[in-house]
Amino acid sequence: MVFHWLVALGIACQFLIIWTVDSLPKDAERPMINLHKSIGLTVLGLAIMRLLWRYANPPPAMPDDYRPWERLLAHAAHYSLYALIFLMPITGWIHDSAWKGAAANPLRLYGVIPWFRLGFIKDQDPATKQQIHDTFAQIHGALGWVLLALIALHVAGALKHQWLDRKPELQRMLPG
Template sequence: MNQTPRYTRTAVTLHWLIALLMIVNVVLGLAAESLPDSWVRTTIDTHKSIGITVLGLALLRLLWRFSHRPPALPAAYPSWERRLSGVVHVLLYVLIFALPLSGWMHDSAWEGAATHPMALFGIVPWPRIGWIQNVADPATKESLHTLFGHWHVWFGYALYAAFALHLLGALKHQFVDRHAELQRMGW
């Protein structure tokens, strides 16, 4: 009988779906600059659609987490690892929201936003953030576009670091400490 405390199937599904979509989005974002011009618009639009999808799934994940307490960490974990795990999880949650929001803000400040409507996966119309899109002064709007783009990139770097800590911690517990860590978040 498996005594490993596990996350609910809903939490596991949301965890892996968000992780997969964020990885795909990192690849799309990094690849866009090296693609032929004819592919760039489709790649960026797909990146935006996935980002908004991640934002929605992250909201569901956060609501699920508030209503379903996650399983406790094993008692064998030292207190410093428990604290670090908590910090990394909070950072991951913040970044899961900050990346799509900063991307949406960046897109809303794009000079072509008014003439290029956004549609999720080319189907569902999606609004820009009005107060950003409607900035009248072109210089201010371009400054915002640059600022929000920098935020988006730096949140991406922070995500890489937090993801690395999360992954390394899970692997350490699974393979070095011999705890059933991966089973907690598996199907």
């Protein structure tokens, strides 16, 4: 539950930053993008911990009376969401590691903890890096839309069970 809500909060902040950054004063843009990178790398750490936790603590089974198509759709959405909480940070990190301004702008998590860029990307020649940078900007952005669509499906499914089917769905993700 804690991992679920921390990752949800992190992802909400990521979209909030991206959607508002262009309307901020020029000198606030770089710090906000740096914050986006810090939160994204934190989400990656949480995703790794979450997967390990889940492996050791399997979640409770779904209620018996959920229809097969609902189970299938829910499992498909959950697996895809797991994939994306890894793929979003990894594609962002690759994109950032290939940035030509990387050397002049070292990564620091939350402005404090020095962090590394991906060596095998950073060490490529400038033309290759530019290509990687551009390609992964596209991939990172496209996956962002896929993630948004999946979140919408996931939330709609949870609310359907909660409100239409009158199942204690949200309680599965709340303490007590």
